[in-house]
Amino acid sequence: MKKRYAMAVDTVRCVGCSACVISCKTENALPDGGFRDWIVQEVRGAFPDLSMEIRSERCNHCSEPSCVDACPTGASHVAEGGVVAVARNKCTGCKACIAACPYGARYVHPAGFVDKCTFCLHRVQKGKQPACVETCPTRSLTFGDLEDPDSPVARLLRSRRSRVLQPEAGNKPNVFFLS
Amino acid sequence: MSLTRRQFIQIGGAAVGGGVLASGPTSKWWGLDANRVEDPGTDGDHVVATFCELCFWGCGVLAHVKDGRVTKIVGNPEHPLSRGMLCPRGAGATGLLYDPDRLKKPLVRRQKRGEDVFEEVSWDAALNRVGDGLLDVKRKYGPEAVALFTHGSGGSWFKHFMKAWGSPNVGAPSYAQCRGPREAGYLLTYGTPLGSPEPIDIANARVITLIGSHLGENMHNTQVQELAEAVGKGAQLVVVDPRFSVAAGKARYWLPIKPGTDIALLLAWMNVMLAEKRYDAEYLASHAMGLDELKAHVADKTPEWAYPITGIRPELIRESARFIASARPASLVHPGRHTTWYGDDTQRARAMAILAALLGSWGRRGGYVSPGKMALAPFSVAKPFPHGPKGVADKPKSGGYPIAGEVIASGLCDASVPGHALYDLKAWIIYGCNLIQALPSRKQTITALQNLDFVVSIDVLPAEICGYSDVVLPEATYLERDDDVAAPAYKQPFLALRQEAVPPMYDSKPGWWIAKEMAAHVGLSAYFPWKDAREYVDARLRAGGHDVAQVRAKGVVLGKPVPTCEEEGLPVQVATDSKKIELKSEQLAKLGFDALPQYYPQEEGPPGHFRLLTGRAPTHTFGRTVNNRLLAEPYPENEVWVNAGVARALPGFDHPLRSGDRVWLVNQDGARSGPVKAKVTERIRGDCVYLVHGWGQTAKKLRYAHGRGASDAELVTRYKIDPIMGGTGMNVNFVRIEVAERFA
Numbered sequence: 012m013k014k015r016y017a018m019a020v021d022t023v024r025c026v027g028c029s030a031c032v033i034s035c036k037t038e039n040a041l042p043d044g045g046f047r048d049w050i051v052q053e054v055r056g057a058f059p060d061l062s063m064e065i066r067s068e069r070c071n072h073c074s075e076p077s078c079v080d081a082c083p084t085g086a087s088h089v090a091e092g093g094v095v096a097v098a099r100n101k102c103t104g105c106k107a108c109i110a111a112c113p114y115g116a117r118y119v120h121p122a123g124f125v126d127k128c129t130f131c132l133h134r135v136q137k138g139k140q141p142a143c144v145e146t147c148p149t150r151s152l153t154f155g156d157l158e159d160p161d162s163p164v165a166r167l168l169r170s171r172r173s174r175v176l177q178p179e180a181g182n183k184p185n186v187f188f189l190s
Numbered sequence: 191m192s193l194t195r196r197q198f199i200q201i202g203g204a205a206v207g208g209g210v211l212a213s214g215p216t217s218k219w220w221g222l223d224a225n226r227v228e229d230p231g232t233d234g235d236h237v238v239a240t241f242c243e244l245c246f247w248g249c250g251v252l253a254h255v256k257d258g259r260v261t262k263i264v265g266n267p268e269h270p271l272s273r274g275m276l277c278p279r280g281a282g283a284t285g286l287l288y289d290p291d292r293l294k295k296p297l298v299r300r301q302k303r304g305e306d307v308f309e310e311v312s313w314d315a316a317l318n319r320v321g322d323g324l325l326d327v328k329r330k331y332g333p334e335a336v337a338l339f340t341h342g343s344g345g346s347w348f349k350h351f352m353k354a355w356g357s358p359n360v361g362a363p364s365y366a367q368c369r370g371p372r373e374a375g376y377l378l379t380y381g382t383p384l385g386s387p388e389p390i391d392i393a394n395a396r397v398i399t400l401i402g403s404h405l406g407e408n409m410h411n412t413q414v415q416e417l418a419e420a421v422g423k424g425a426q427l428v429v430v431d432p433r434f435s436v437a438a439g440k441a442r443y444w445l446p447i448k449p450g451t452d453i454a455l456l457l458a459w460m461n462v463m464l465a466e467k468r469y470d471a472e473y474l475a476s477h478a479m480g481l482d483e484l485k486a487h488v489a490d491k492t493p494e495w496a497y498p499i500t501g502i503r504p505e506l507i508r509e510s511a512r513f514i515a516s517a518r519p520a521s522l523v524h525p526g527r528h529t530t531w532y533g534d535d536t537q538r539a540r541a542m543a544i545l546a547a548l549l550g551s552w553g554r555r556g557g558y559v560s561p562g563k564m565a566l567a568p569f570s571v572a573k574p575f576p577h578g579p580k581g582v583a584d585k586p587k588s589g590g591y592p593i594a595g596e597v598i599a600s601g602l603c604d605a606s607v608p609g610h611a612l613y614d615l616k617a618w619i620i621y622g623c624n625l626i627q628a629l630p631s632r633k634q635t636i637t638a639l640q641n642l643d644f645v646v647s648i649d650v651l652p653a654e655i656c657g658y659s660d661v662v663l664p665e666a667t668y669l670e671r672d673d674d675v676a677a678p679a680y681k682q683p684f685l686a687l688r689q690e691a692v693p694p695m696y697d698s699k700p701g702w703w704i705a706k707e708m709a710a711h712v713g714l715s716a717y718f719p720w721k722d723a724r725e726y727v728d729a730r731l732r733a734g735g736h737d738v739a740q741v742r743a744k745g746v747v748l749g750k751p752v753p754t755c756e757e758e759g760l761p762v763q764v765a766t767d768s769k770k771i772e773l774k775s776e777q778l779a780k781l782g783f784d785a786l787p788q789y790y791p792q793e794e795g796p797p798g799h800f801r802l803l804t805g806r807a808p809t810h811t812f813g814r815t816v817n818n819r820l821l822a823e824p825y826p827e828n829e830v831w832v833n834a835g836v837a838r839a840l841p842g843f844d845h846p847l848r849s850g851d852r853v854w855l856v857n858q859d860g861a862r863s864g865p866v867k868a869k870v871t872e873r874i875r876g877d878c879v880y881l882v883h884g885w886g887q888t889a890k891k892l893r894y895a896h897g898r899g900a901s902d903a904e905l906v907t908r909y910k911i912d913p914i915m916g917g918t919g920m921n922v923n924f925v926r927i928e929v930a931e932r933f934a
Binding site: 133 | 264276284406411414437821872874
C-alpha cells in the first residue's frame, strides 16, 4: 500500500531545547545559517495569566504542496510516502517555492539550490527514524506512516487532540501538533 | 480533481498525469530521470562509543567518524543517562571539536597577567616552566600552597597529581557556587548529600514541584527525559519562579514569587499541610523526629502571613499545597541544582527537604530513591601518597562553614590573598573552569590571581582565565582523548568509557598525558606508572572482571538493577546519626544556627534597579559552549528579560523599551555589562531581570563569543556567604537599564 509519512509533535512534552535543530544540522550536514527545523514559542496572555505553546516545526510535507505547484522546473516534487523534496540538480534557486510556502520551511543553500526537511528519507529508507525524532530527549516527535492504522503516529493522532498549522492555507499538512 | 494552471503545466511535462502529485518515481524531469533521495552521507565508516563532556551529566554518545572526521554525535541507546537521546549540546559537540579558536599550542605569558599576550612554545618548554613554577612554590611555602581548581571528568588526572604532590587544596566551583547549599540541606536532614545525577524518580512522580529550578531550560538530559515522560503520563507541575519558565508553561500552578522569599512560601505550604493533616503521619512517626517542634514553628506561618511577603495569594498557596499533598508519596519536590542565591540557601534547601519528608517521598517511588554504584578497584600505585600536616585552606582564619562537605572554591580564591586563611596559597592549577565567570566578584578573583607566584591553566579554548595564566596548556577535546572510567551512583548502576574518536588536533594533548608529564617535570613519575589512559582503564576493567574488548565496543556496562525505593523492597534509608529524618536539626542548633528554617527578608535594591536573576539555556553550558558556532545558530547570544509593563516606562528612557533594543546593565556598584539585547516579555515579574549565564565574554581570542551579550558574572560584585556551608549567594545584585543603541 502507498505510504503517507507524517509526524506528530507533542507540544505538551516539548521543552524547546533545540536538540532536533542541532541533530538535523549534523545529520544533514547543513550549511551555517541553514535550518530545516526550528523552535517556536508562542506566548499568550499578560503577566501573570499566561500560557505558552512550544513547537518543533519543520516542512509540513503537505498533501497539497503549494511549493511543488510553484516550482517552474519540477525540482520540488513529491517523493516516496508523500515527502516533499527538492531535486538539487533541477533547482535553479529561483525561490518561487519559498514565496509559495506558507510555513517558511525552505531556505537557499549557499550552493545555489533550495533546501528543506526531507523527513530524513535517506534514513527512513534504511528503516531508521528521522534524526530529530531519534535524538529528541522528550520523545515529543513521532514519525510514521499514516496509512498504516497500527503505526504509532496513526494511533497517537486517533487518541489525542491535534491540529495543523494554518489549515486555511489549504495545503493539507502532514505534520500535526498535539496539545 | 481540480488543477491550477501551474499543476496543469507541470503535469503536461510528465509521463503520467495524476501520479505527479502523489508519488516519487513517476515525477520526472521532462520524463528523463527519476529523482534521487539525497543522502548527506554523514554515517561514519566507524562509530566510537564514549561519553559526552559538553556538560557534566556524562551522557553516553556514539561518535560517527568518516575519513578521519567526526561527522555527527548521536546518543548511545545502551547508556542509562542518554538512552539514545541527546540534548542540543551533546549533538553539537562537533562545534567544539572543530572550533577554529581552540588552543593549538602551549603558551607562555609575555606581559602582565590579564593582558592576554602570549608566546607559542614547545610542550617541553611549557612543561619546564610549569615544573619550575610549581617547585619554586613548594620550596618556599610547601606543597599545600598549590591549589587545583577543576571541573569535568578529565580533572581526575590532575586530582591524582595533587595527591602525589601533597596538597589537599582541590576545589570545584560546582560546590560553593552551585549545588553546595542543597547538598548541605539534605545532608542535615537525611544524612546524605544528593550528588549528581540527583537520586530522584521524576518519571514516576505524579506531582513535581520546582522551586526556582527551570528544568527543560536547565537541560540535564535524563531529568528532562523523565520530566517529559512524567508529563506524558499525566503528572502535573507546580512551578515557583519569578519567571514564566518553560516548565511554568506546562504547570498546573505557576507561583510567580517575589525573588528571595521562597522560604516563606515553603513554611506556609508546611503550615497548610500540617494544619489540615495532609502530611504522611505514619511515615513521619516511623522515620522522622521533630514533628511537634515543626508544627509549633509553622503554626503562625499561614498563607495569609506569606502573602505580603511572597506576593502569592493565600488561596493559591493553600490550593497548591493541597494539590502537592494529594499526590504523596509520589509528589516530588525537586531539590534544584544551582542553589546559591541569597546566602540563606542551606536553610531553603532544608525547608524543601522537610517538605519532601512531610510528603513521605524520601525512599519512595516517584520521590527520592537510592542509587547503586558499580565498584571498580583503583589502579594500584605502589608508592604511598604524602600526607602533610596542613588541612584545606578554603576557610578564613577564624573558621566557619561547618557543614561544608566539599572544598569551597571561592575559599581557595580568598586564601590566595595573603593573611586571609590559615596559610596562603601561592600557585593555581586550573583545569577546565573559567574562574573569572564561575566565582563571584571578578575583582576579588583578579586580585587573588595577581597575588600568585604561579598560575597554569589547562583548557580546550582560550577562556578568560587563560589570559591570567603564566602557562596555558592546550587540552584535546573529549572526542580526542581517553579518560578514567565514569561510574556514578545511579538508579541503574553502570560504568562508561571515555574513548578517543579521532586523534588530538593541532598540538593539543589529552589530560592524562599532561598530568603525567607535569608529574615527570616535578619528579613524581613514580605516581604515574601507566603508559597511557587506555592501559590505566583496561587494568581497572580487568581487575573488575570485565571483558575489555566488549566494554570498549559498547562503551558502557550495566550493573545489576538494585531496589531503589520502598515499593521495590528497599526500606527507607536515613543516614543521620539519629537514623531519623531530622525535621528539626539538633546539629544546626548546636552550631548556633536556626534548627528550623526561618524566613528573613532580603535587602531590597536601590530605586530604579531590578534584581538580577540568572539561569540556563538548553543550548549552553555556562560559558563553555558560547563560542560553539553550531550551538550559537539557534541561540546566538543572551538577552536581558524585562517585564513588558516595566519596559513601557523605564527611568531614563524617553521611549518604551522594545525587544531587540540594545541596553547596558549597570549594577548598584557601577559595574557595567553589555550591550545586550532586551527581551521585553510578559514572562517575568517587574521587580527583576533575567540573564542566561555565560555570555559577555571578555576573552578576545574567543572570536565568536567575545563581547556578545551580557555577563551576569561581571555584575555580581556582591555576594552573601551562606554561613552554614560557605556557598556564595549571588542573586543579591541589582541593575538599572541604560539605553545603548536602537535597532529598528
